[in-house]
Amino acid sequence: MKKNQLAVQARHLSVRFGTFTAVDDISFAVRPGEIFGFLGANGAGKTTTIRVLCGLLIPSAGQAWVAGLDCQTQAADVKTKVGYMSQRFTLYSDLTVAENLAFTAALRKLDTRTLQRRTRELFDFIHFDYPQNSMVSDLPGGIKQQLALAAALLHDPPIIFLDEPTAGVAPAVRARFWSLIRQLARAGKTIFVTTHYLDEAENCRRIALMRDGQIIALDSPRRLKASAFPEPVLEIEPQPGTSREWLRKLKLDPRVARIQPHGRRYHVLVLNGPAWQGIARRLPKTLSLRRIQPSLEDVFIRLVEAEVSA
């Protein structure tokens, strides 16, 4: 890949299945070495976009390039440059670990020596210490997921597409998986990752929020928060068992824009800084309150609400 060349570029990309529009005229670019997050609910069009970029789906309109190659006309070349980890489990459960990797290597025409070297490197990377002749069906879920990542990385691709890599795995495994992703990025790989866990998206350099096939926002997490919430956001944590009278009063206060429950806590959005001072004085002392950075979830909710009302 040439220097300064974009890793991924999409221009007015649309994908329709019959009358259903899965991806609706999206454009974006991903720089080399970036962790680029694709966020959105199920059915927002994330997987469809990834499949176009990996050369697995032909777009209805628009164009996409990966590593400078056209995803439609140079699909075979694109496939040599990308590693793709599907949201479905795509290893063979009735083959052993070694047999799966050998078959993946055969598909990509890697010779035995390359296969052995890469297997060693990748097992080291994911700390895989099960016997290589274990059947894949016998491995625990999180380990299978890391093995699928290893298989996607076998040919050492510069660009890696991960489609919901952490769906349905335990929190500890999710954290471990993200540390692998960050290591890959540090090693210079471009990572394109989709998720619907908004907390994970904080790991991304930039994120695109998708809704109904469209990108409704695209920026770094920090800038997204700043632009979505110019006003202060406060978190209020009531003591268990205290009266909810303050909440009723707060809801009636004209200086309060919105109250969003987050578990036991509440995120309160006020119109401006000075207004907050007035409100805080009237709240009971038993409430613990602090000014916070809005979470991406707040951002997402706000952006989607703005979309709906517009």
Add this chain to the structure above:
Amino acid sequence: MNLTLRGFMKKEFLQTLRDPRMSFFVFGAPLLQLLVFGYAISTEVRNIRLAAQYAPGDQLARRIEARALSSGWFVPVTHQGEDPFALVQSGRADVALVAPAGGLSRAARRGDARLQVLVDATNVIQARAVERYLGAIVQGVIQETFPGQAPPSPLGLEIRTLYNPAQVTTFHMVPGVMLMLLSLLTILLPSMSLVREKETGTFETLVSAPVKNWEILLGKTLPFMILGLVLVHLIFLAAVLIFGLPMRGAYWKFLLAAVMFIISTISVGTMISTISRGQQQAMMGSFFFLFPAIMLSGMMFPLENMPQALVWAAYLNPLKYMLTLLRNILLKGGDDWVFWTNLGALAILALAAATFSFKRFRQTLN
């Protein structure tokens, strides 16, 4: 060999044969079925239950009954002179012989003897056999009882049965059984194998790699071709060693026919795979093809007797050509014209099915 194809070979063999039960279904079960079919299935009808009713003094009728029982085809039914219709109706007898009221011997001397035969024709094959056997038995008894009375026939047939002089049913059946077992393996397994990859999601592994369409299609079918060739030889050896099936033609003709047939059935299987949406559909599709293909192969029923539309349909049936080839090579020594025309027909069918699958196959996920 291409690295990708070699990878496919290894993977498919591992997936198909690692489970000992599956290995048994691929190799053991067909041999077992060959034994069962080869020994048990025969168009000869035996153990026909015969009820004969005649007056105690009727010598001629007694002789006919005795001859029938000693022929080995019939077994006696004990009865107390009930209505012979009731005997057949209730299923106690397959056939009832009823002598005329005055006795068969006396009627025969008068020259107008009529022996009633009530045959249960709910099983047509058995009814025809009964008719044939009884005709021969009565003829024999008459000639013995009234020697010199029947005029010598001015014309006699001298029949020579060629290729299967003893009319051993097994020789007729074994090529058919070989054909059925081979078709089952080479249509059903390939039809399910590609759809299974789609169902389990591993199809994404295949298509996200830079592989060519022909590499996937050949990689998914070549292993079954080899399995099919191994199976055909296993069945062939068993048929020769156990049933004494003659091998009168050249081995290379047999091999070439087997290869061409397997290519055609695997192409049909792959075609079914490319139009099915799941393993269940693929399985239904395979049987939907297999049953009529077996019926229209000429293995059980002669094609010549079928309506013209079905005869045309049979031209699209690889099983029909292979059966002709097998019988021709194994029993008749492999006539060149028959060999090449049928082989050519198989090749055309194989090419058509393979082209269809290739055109229909997509590496995209929709």
